[in-house]
Amino acid sequence: MEPVNERELVERCRRGDEGAFEELVDGYKNLVFALIARTVQDRSRAEDLAQDVFLRIHRGLPYFRGEARLSTWIYRIVANVCIQERGHASADAMISLDDTRATVPTPSGADRQFGDLELRDRLEKAIAQLPAQQRFLVAAHYLQGVRYEDLAEALRMPLGTVKTHLFRAKQQLRRLLEP
């Protein structure tokens, strides 16, 4: 969304224009939902949390001063919601990860597709074991259009720290997925 349109939309929302807020929801719902669903991994919980994010946005719009971009402010709210959400590195995820370590996907043949699916499943379980902040960073960094700079601003972290957290997360994932 262009900054000028963004400002205009925020102003209309502040004046109580319901249509403007619906436009805002339509404009950001895919990004917000994808970020949350990738971080918490439980779809129904993700939907509740995504709705909470938009309610927080609605409550917070009168106080949004426009110093940061609207998207950055929204990332910040999503990050807070995701980080506050606890207990998703479930015990069964850890057990399953250990159980499947012995079955490394076959590099070729008819089982390859199944192997890829299994590897993907293990990846999701490995991601669930990461600390909340790293989970959010991994979810956001690999979404199209999300830049390091946006994440640094949203999390109020230096750019280098964001890169280090991401690097550590990927290192951890590689170790968890090693046969």
Add this chain to the structure above:
Amino acid sequence: MACEEVLESIELIAAGELTISARFAEHLASCTRCGAALDAARRVDALLRSRPTPAPPANFSSRVMSRMRLARWRGEQLLDWGFNVALVTTGVLVVLGLWTVMRQSGLATVSSDAIEMLGPGMMLLVRRISPSLPLYAAATALLGSALAVWWWAERDAAL
């Protein structure tokens, strides 16, 4: 070159965020441990890049709007309730204040005397309006019902 030095940067190399020097490339080509780690890091990076992007349900926006309206209605109700409580409290305080002032200034005694003087007249008035009391009661009940219906319709519209 030590493997630890290469392994520390393996994620950056896999993501293409670090250009490797000839020394690094030579080590990666000759060391099976570091080569395998680079392959694994590239696989993790590729898996992360190809992670599906979950889409919200079709009625997501309408659900958000419903929740937003409900939250706003609750906020307004709370404000109304607070206003009503403040209004009643102010009324009670004003009456109490007036009564205290009247008592302290002796006006209350004068009022009692006036009531005693007006007593017979009041009794006559009560006697005259008593036959119409059922009519007044019915009118009051009708007005109360109308107000209740109005309040109920307002509440439904706000929802």
